[in-house]
Amino acid sequence: MSVRIDDMDRKILAELQRDASQSLDEIAARVGSSKTPVWNRIRKMKGAGIIGQQTVLLDAEALGFEATFFVLIRTSEHEADWQRKFLKALRDRPEVQEAHRLAGDIDYILKVRVRNARAYDAFYQALISEVRVYNVTALLSMEEIKSTTMLPLNALAEA
Numbered sequence: 001m002s003v004r005i006d007d008m009d010r011k012i013l014a015e016l017q018r019d020a021s022q023s024l025d026e027i028a029a030r031v032g033s034s035k036t037p038v039w040n041r042i043r044k045m046k047g048a049g050i051i052g053q054q055t056v057l058l059d060a061e062a063l064g065f066e067a068t069f070f071v072l073i074r075t076s077e078h079e080a081d082w083q084r085k086f087l088k089a090l091r092d093r094p095e096v097q098e099a100h101r102l103a104g105d106i107d108y109i110l111k112v113r114v115r116n117a118r119a120y121d122a123f124y125q126a127l128i129s130e131v132r133v134y135n136v137t138a139l140l141s142m143e144e145i146k147s148t149t150m151l152p153l154n155a156l157a158e159a
Contacts, residue, residue: 003048008033010153012041013050017150020054057149060113067140069120071110074135082131089130095123 005013011031015022022030028038045051060066075082090099090110098111114120120138128136 003045003050005050005156008037009041009045010156012038013045013151014153016042016051017153064115065113067114067116067120068144069110069112069114070139070141071112071124072106072135072137072139073108073110073133074105075107075132076134077132086131089127093123093127095119 008031012027015027015030024035024039024042028035031038042051060068075086077083077086086108090096095112095114096110097113098109100109101107102109112120112123114123117140124136124138127133
């Protein structure tokens with residue numbers, strides 16, 4: 001669905017990305033508008049699917065999730081039944097924060113957040129007990145340099 005986004009919409013979206021817990025009054029003041037037009041624009045963008053689920057970002061390390069692994073998966077299985085089982089296994093595991101199907105030599109990449117290496121091994125053993133994979137490579141992130149959920153809204157051009 002293609003929806004026209006203007007400068008005011010981009011300002012509102014930027015504020016919501018920065019802090020979605022702001023009141024409508026705060027957002028309106030920051031974007032230079034009044035509350036009702038801001039609310040109407042937010043409703044329009046929610047209806048168009050531009051604004052999805054609103055949530056809270058938690059500090060993983062503060063909660064004891066100190067290890068992030070990027071898991072590269074190659075498979076020789078490409079049948080629909082295998083893929084269904086694999087996708088279900090990923091969706092059922094809260095440790096999997098992201099999963100992407102790739103073009104190239106690697107079929108899938110997962111971002112897996114766990115407490116430590118032992119917890120990763122438990123995740124890995126559970127995954128391979130449910131679905132067959134050809135090759136798995138796990139890369140431990142030594143340091144998170146940048147992580148954001150914010151989109152580069154300034155890159156959107158008005159149509």
